[in-house]
Amino acid sequence: MNDPNTDRIKKEAIRLQKELTGHSYRYHVLDDPVISDVEYDMMLKRLIEIEEEFPQFSTSDSPTKRVGAPPLSGFKQAVHSIPMLSLDNAFNDQDVLDFHKRAIKNLNQEDIIYTVEPKLDGVAVELKYENGTLVQATTRGDGVTGEVITQNVRTIRSVPLKLHEGKMRAPSLLEVRGEIIIKRADFDQLNNGRLEQGKNVFANPRNAAAGSLRQLDSKITASRPLDIFVYGTGLVQGISFQSQSLTLDTLKDFGFPVNSHIKSGLTIDGILKFYKELETLRDSLAYEIDGMVIKVDDISLQQQLGEKIKSPRWAIAYKFPAMQKTTTIKDIVVQVGRTGALTPVAILEPVNIGGAMVSKATLHNEDEIKRKDIRMGDKVLVVRAGDVIPKVVKIIESERKGNEVPFKMPVHCPVCQSKIEKTKLDKSYINKCVNASCQAQLKERIRHFVSKKAFDIDGLGKKSVVQLVDEGMLKSFADIFSLEKEKLACLDRMAQKSATNLVQSVEESKKISLRRFIYALGIDHTGERAAKLISEQFSTLNDIMETSEEVLEEIKGIGPETASAVCQFFSNVENKAIIENIILSGVIITNDQPVIAESQDNPFNNKRIVLTGTLQSMPRTEAKKQLERLGASITPSISSKTDFLIAGEKAGSKLAKAQKLGVTILDETRFAALLEKFV
Numbered sequence: 001m002n003d004p005n006t007d008r009i010k011k012e013a014i015r016l017q018k019e020l021t022g023h024s025y026r027y028h029v030l031d032d033p034v035i036s037d038v039e040y041d042m043m044l045k046r047l048i049e050i051e052e053e054f055p056q057f058s059t060s061d062s063p064t065k066r067v068g069a070p071p072l073s074g075f076k077q078a079v080h081s082i083p084m085l086s087l088d089n090a091f092n093d094q095d096v097l098d099f100h101k102r103a104i105k106n107l108n109q110e111d112i113i114y115t116v117e118p119k120l121d122g123v124a125v126e127l128k129y130e131n132g133t134l135v136q137a138t139t140r141g142d143g144v145t146g147e148v149i150t151q152n153v154r155t156i157r158s159v160p161l162k163l164h165e166g167k168m169r170a171p172s173l174l175e176v177r178g179e180i181i182i183k184r185a186d187f188d189q190l191n192n193g194r195l196e197q198g199k200n201v202f203a204n205p206r207n208a209a210a211g212s213l214r215q216l217d218s219k220i221t222a223s224r225p226l227d228i229f230v231y232g233t234g235l236v237q238g239i240s241f242q243s244q245s246l247t248l249d250t251l252k253d254f255g256f257p258v259n260s261h262i263k264s265g266l267t268i269d270g271i272l273k274f275y276k277e278l279e280t281l282r283d284s285l286a287y288e289i290d291g292m293v294i295k296v297d298d299i300s301l302q303q304q305l306g307e308k309i310k311s312p313r314w315a316i317a318y319k320f321p322a323m324q325k326t327t328t329i330k331d332i333v334v335q336v337g338r339t340g341a342l343t344p345v346a347i348l349e350p351v352n353i354g355g356a357m358v359s360k361a362t363l364h365n366e367d368e369i370k371r372k373d374i375r376m377g378d379k380v381l382v383v384r385a386g387d388v389i390p391k392v393v394k395i396i397e398s399e400r401k402g403n404e405v406p407f408k409m410p411v412h413c414p415v416c417q418s419k420i421e422k423t424k425l426d427k428s429y430i431n432k433c434v435n436a437s438c439q440a441q442l443k444e445r446i447r448h449f450v451s452k453k454a455f456d457i458d459g460l461g462k463k464s465v466v467q468l469v470d471e472g473m474l475k476s477f478a479d480i481f482s483l484e485k486e487k488l489a490c491l492d493r494m495a496q497k498s499a500t501n502l503v504q505s506v507e508e509s510k511k512i513s514l515r516r517f518i519y520a521l522g523i524d525h526t527g528e529r530a531a532k533l534i535s536e537q538f539s540t541l542n543d544i545m546e547t548s549e550e551v552l553e554e555i556k557g558i559g560p561e562t563a564s565a566v567c568q569f570f571s572n573v574e575n576k577a578i579i580e581n582i583i584l585s586g587v588i589i590t591n592d593q594p595v596i597a598e599s600q601d602n603p604f605n606n607k608r609i610v611l612t613g614t615l616q617s618m619p620r621t622e623a624k625k626q627l628e629r630l631g632a633s634i635t636p637s638i639s640s641k642t643d644f645l646i647a648g649e650k651a652g653s654k655l656a657k658a659q660k661l662g663v664t665i666l667d668e669t670r671f672a673a674l675l676e677k678f679v
Contacts, residue, residue, distance in 0.1 A: 047064055087312070103296060153213070356384065381394050
């Protein structure tokens with residue numbers, strides 16, 4: 001028999017959950033609150049009391065989840081269903097016009113309509129909803145894999161825990177992408193509070209937002225004034241979108257905050273005009289923006305344009321002019337990088353540029369200093385654009401007093417005292433320390449090896465790496481995997497807990513993809529893109545180590561410099577020994593993208609393929625990924641050189657053109673049957 005009192009409390013809990021969710025929607029989406037903040041807080045307080053006494057009435061989408069949950073021991077990782085690509089940048093009108101011309105050429109049509117959005121200076125996240133309920137939130141990470149921050153994101157009041165079902169029902173799966181921000185006024189209030197408590201202040205809203213999202217204790221995140229604007233979707237099942245503008249309208253209907261300054265239906269001329277309007281609004285907005293994002297509005301055209309390795313061809317970020325300030329060069333010091341290259345760095349009189357205190361700026365190389373006639377004591381113009389390292393634009397010659405000191409590059413390495421050699425790089429020269437045992441190089445190589453895009457080992461920051469190398473505990477990459485917590489705990493600034501966490505983080509890093517492993521090695525001329533291209537063509541690390549320069553150069557996108565550097569690296573006896581020790585320490589190298597292009601009867605190897613229409617069995621991005629594994633080259637437009645057109649539903653003009661040119665056409669059924677043999 002039911003207890004009437006319990007039934008009454010259950011009904012009260014359901015009512016409060018529903019009403020609080022409705023009030024959040026009115027406040028954050030409609031900007032039309034009907035109760036005060038105090039009334040909202042009192043209702044929330046009552047619901048918390050009920051759910052603490054009757055936990056059976058607490059649901060995963062209850063507004064009480066916004067107050068935080070028990071602390072996590074660490075962040076798990078999750079792979080994005082569709083990669084979160086970065087954007088190419090435009091810095092002037094001509095860059096935007098060139099982007100437009102490329103789109104016209106690839107689409108073979110003139111009348112392209114765009115949607116333009118303010119480019120928020122925040123932290124990109126992906127929110128996953130199943131049947132309308134938030135089940136997971138992740139950071140962008142490296143674009144392929146992000147950190148799971150669900151508990152923290154639940155605390156953000158503008159993030160719907162359950163989708164608002166007004167005009168339509170929630171789809172079975174909806175991945176929403178957005179930018180977490182802190183508004184200017186909230187940021188100032190946050191820093192003022194920290195000052196009163198004797199804590200360090202945050203440098204800028206973006207850093208504060210990023211730090212807040214990475215708190216293991218979500219109650220700390222809940223105390224921070226985080227907000228969100230959404231701008232797109234990842235994988236979606238149960239609903240489809242025809243355009244970017246309709247996507248945003250639908251997301252707003254579902255209860256997501258969408259930026260009010262987004263404009264749709266713009267031609268290229270309208271974009272350039274709106275850029276100037278948005279630039280004048282920049283300082284008056286409640287949040288920080290650093291430009292605008294231009295997107296082809298039609299989703300089918302986006303799909304035709306496709307993506308490059310790191311960025312889509314259908315979108316570009318038009319950045320505002322970089323923020324500049326004048327300050328004085330107090331000194332010029334020389335840093336030694338992981339390749340031995342010497343980089344002069346200006347030590348500046350600290351200056352606030354765009355919300356961040358800048359005290360250093362790169363001077364690139366000796367030739368750059370001579371060309372700009374930079375001297376110690378000079379008054380200079382310093383530029384900072386987003387996350388780019390600050391740099392000296394020019395000297396203010398009219399401010400010279402005559403006591404400025406010219407800079408001379410050292411003839412010996414400032415760390416190991418080895419002789420410096422000059423090496424030609426493109427049209428200029430770089431100064432290099434050729435001593436491979438130089439501790440400065442070792443420190444930088446290890447920092448690269450453990451960085452987020454490589455082994456991603458928490459606890460091995462710059463200061464820790466320097467300390468461990470100086471103490472003789474790290475002499476090569478392999479030594480990382482034999483660190484002992486007892487010895488670590490004896491070091492300065494390394495308590496027992498920190499030592500335990502570091503050893504645990506090292507252990508968790510031991511499974512790594514071939515792509516990330518190649519990148520981690522820090523081979524000359526071999527960045528993320530080259531590591532990806534190489535790993536996609538070989539099944540194992542041994543295959544790469546035993547290949548020739550000629551074979552590497554045959555890989556599209558790999559030039560002779562990279563091919564030579566890779567072969568030289570793996571032919572070095574010391575490097576081979578270090579890799580062997582890394583493997584012996586328990587590191588497992590996996591290949592997430594095994595190449596099967598040479599499989600017998602593979603009809604797609606070395607073929608030019610165009611995808612068009614909507615595929616029912618998989619997203620087109622997945623089809624492209626599988627075809628590239630089979631050695632195919634995916635192109636955006638039909639020509640006489642096209643080998644296959646894979647046509648889904650609503651194939652359109654490309655299908656007609658393929659028929660006219662006599663290109664082999666595969667419908668989805670035939671394509672899936674062929675693919676099944678190899679994937």
